[in-house]
Amino acid sequence: MAFGPHLLLATLEGLVNSAVLALTALGLSLVFGVMRVVNVAHGEFYMLGAVLAWWVASLVSGHPALGFLVALVVSPLIVGAIALASERLVLRRLEYNPESTIVATIGLLYIFQQAALTFYGPEARPVEAPFSYRVLLPWFGYSGYKLAVIAASALLLAGTWYMLTRTKIGLVMRATQYDRETAQAFGIPVTKVYAGVFALGAMLAAVAAVLTVPISQAHYLMGRDPLLLSFIVVIIGGLGSLRGTVIAALLVGLSDGIISVFYTPTLAKIIATLLVAMVLVFRPQGLFGTAAR
Amino acid sequence: MTTALEIADLDCFYGEVQVLHGLSFELRRGEVHCLLGRNGAGKTTLLKAIMGLVPARSGRIMLGARDLTRLPAHEVPKAGVAYVPQGRRLFAEMSVAENIEIGLMARGKGAATRENVLALFPILRERLKQRSGTLSGGEQQMLAMARALCLGPDVLLLDEPTEGLMPSMIAKIRETVEQLGERGVSTLLVEQRVDAVLPVADRVTFVENGRVRATVGVDEVRADPDVVKRYVGVG
Numbered sequence: 001m002a003f004g005p006h007l008l009l010a011t012l013e014g015l016v017n018s019a020v021l022a023l024t025a026l027g028l029s030l031v032f033g034v035m036r037v038v039n040v041a042h043g044e045f046y047m048l049g050a051v052l053a054w055w056v057a058s059l060v061s062g063h064p065a066l067g068f069l070v071a072l073v074v075s076p077l078i079v080g081a082i083a084l085a086s087e088r089l090v091l092r093r094l095e096y097n098p099e100s101t102i103v104a105t106i107g108l109l110y111i112f113q114q115a116a117l118t119f120y121g122p123e124a125r126p127v128e129a130p131f132s133y134r135v136l137l138p139w140f141g142y143s144g145y146k147l148a149v150i151a152a153s154a155l156l157l158a159g160t161w162y163m164l165t166r167t168k169i170g171l172v173m174r175a176t177q178y179d180r181e182t183a184q185a186f187g188i189p190v191t192k193v194y195a196g197v198f199a200l201g202a203m204l205a206a207v208a209a210v211l212t213v214p215i216s217q218a219h220y221l222m223g224r225d226p227l228l229l230s231f232i233v234v235i236i237g238g239l240g241s242l243r244g245t246v247i248a249a250l251l252v253g254l255s256d257g258i259i260s261v262f263y264t265p266t267l268a269k270i271i272a273t274l275l276v277a278m279v280l281v282f283r284p285q286g287l288f289g290t291a292a293r
Numbered sequence: 294m295t296t297a298l299e300i301a302d303l304d305c306f307y308g309e310v311q312v313l314h315g316l317s318f319e320l321r322r323g324e325v326h327c328l329l330g331r332n333g334a335g336k337t338t339l340l341k342a343i344m345g346l347v348p349a350r351s352g353r354i355m356l357g358a359r360d361l362t363r364l365p366a367h368e369v370p371k372a373g374v375a376y377v378p379q380g381r382r383l384f385a386e387m388s389v390a391e392n393i394e395i396g397l398m399a400r401g402k403g404a405a406t407r408e409n410v411l412a413l414f415p416i417l418r419e420r421l422k423q424r425s426g427t428l429s430g431g432e433q434q435m436l437a438m439a440r441a442l443c444l445g446p447d448v449l450l451l452d453e454p455t456e457g458l459m460p461s462m463i464a465k466i467r468e469t470v471e472q473l474g475e476r477g478v479s480t481l482l483v484e485q486r487v488d489a490v491l492p493v494a495d496r497v498t499f500v501e502n503g504r505v506r507a508t509v510g511v512d513e514v515r516a517d518p519d520v521v522k523r524y525v526g527v528g
């Protein structure tokens with residue numbers, strides 16, 4: 001393949017990466033931003049989303065699109081419920097203490113992983129894509145489903161942005177993020193907001209995972225890379241900044257796609273990690289974050 | 294005169310350190326009641342305790358027949374108590390309009406209350422889209438008061454509203470406080486300096502080391518400025 005088409009292919013693959021990563025990282029960033037806690041189990045919500053998608057789809061007979069669509073709705077809802085239970089049973093009891101939460105969510109990570117191993121098993125299983133249409137470009141054919149993933153992610157990101165900036169729920173979330181005490185003095189039930197944000201963050205990861213399973217398979221250890229990459233994105237983009245998260249996800253996803261195609265995936269990871277180090281040294285609040293007050 | 298807010302035998306702690314010691318007093322309906330005391334006397338802690346932000350270890354805070362110490366913090370504003378914190382504590386990254394919206398949402402107030410409050414602070418109307426952190430100090434204080442008045446409160450708690458403001462702004466704040474009684478609002482005003490309260494207060498309570506030293510009518514303070522020295526050792 002000539003260089004031009006090859007670059008186009010690499011860019012498309014990178015965009016698919018970015019699309020999934022942006023959703024996952026946004027979930028981590030919201031929890032980090034509003035609740036000021038680091039959720040180490042975030043990648044496991046992603047994994048649970050994928051595994052549950054396989055389970056739900058396997059229960060639905062008929063056209064593969066039907067199974068996929070049911071999974072796209074049901075799997076994030078179940079993951080949201082699991083997140084709510086974790087928040088109620090663990091995080092709230094620790095009073096969202098940052099250090100304790102890190103340790104506790106490491107514990108949750110192992111619990112979720114082992115639960116998946118026990119009930120789902122060690123196999124990697126795919127979910128059939130809802131459609132198999134291929135877009136024919138002059139140089140190569142490309143999965144129509146992957147393009148749909150990019151579009152779906154863009155829609156979900158736009159929806160989240162709208163919710164955060166234009167609705168009362170978003171206003172309440174931002175007020176809680178800026179000043180928890182004053183928010184309470186204005187009637188905002190911050191523990192409810194925390195619970196909602198934690199569930200929302202987990203559901204974003206789950207949606208991203210459901211979109212991914214037709215491309216890569218569901219596996220009980222699949223949560224590690226998304227967690228690592230989400231951290232990279234949140235650090236580069238800046239805490240609690242949606243714009244920063246999206247731009248950093250594009251940066252990391254695209255460079256990962258392109259460098260992996262032309263050189264090696266290892267080089268891509270090295271560069272991303274180097275970027276994180278540079279950001280931490282020269283702009284600790286992230287490229288688009290505002291300095292801590 | 295009926296009682297708007299009654300505080301009885303209130304004890305508050307930060308960890309093991311006791312800050313309020315059996316503190317008692319009453320806020321009458323429609324009055325401007327001033328709490329005067331030195332830095333560190335426990336004035337801010339008292340306001341936070343009323344708002345449920347600092348737990349009361351013992352004692353009662355009665356708003357009519359309701360004991361506020363039994364409510365979770367976010368229910369206190371819904372009961373009709375609005376708070377203007379020390380240092381204003383605006384949602385600095387949000388616009389003026391959004392700060393006002395948060396005040397309105399607390400008790401489900403609508404356009405009528407908003408108009409009413411903006412009429413009190415016309416300058417805010419011109420700044421609705423501006424990020425509140427970029428307002429001048431005086432404007433920020435007005436926004437903090439506007440945000441609180443958007444609750445349509447029965448009781449308003451004001452913590453050092455004139456701290457660090459220019460004299461022209463202090464006059465404006467004072468003027469607003471004077472109008473509150475006519476609106477049926479009972480005001481608890483915290484200040485450190487007596488000259489800041491003499492023109493607006495109906496009664497003055499002196500606080501020292503988390504205890505009430507005395508409550509006197511403002512005429513008594515005007516007639517004999519030495520009472521201030523006697524009770525809190527500051528002028």
Ligand SMILES: Nc1ncnc2c1ncn2[C@@H]1O[C@H](COP(=O)(O)OP(=O)(O)O)[C@@H](O)[C@H]1O
Pocket residue numbers: 307312330331332333334335336337338339
């Ligand atoms: N968050 C806190 N933790 C521990 N001690 C505090 C805290 N806030 C205030 N204090 C202490 O409580 C006392 C009363 O403080 P405060 O209520 O702020 O006084 P005032 O508002 O009258 O200046 C002071 O001794 C202060 O150091």
Ligand SMILES: [Mg+2]
Pocket residue numbers: 336337338379
């Ligand atoms: Mg104070």
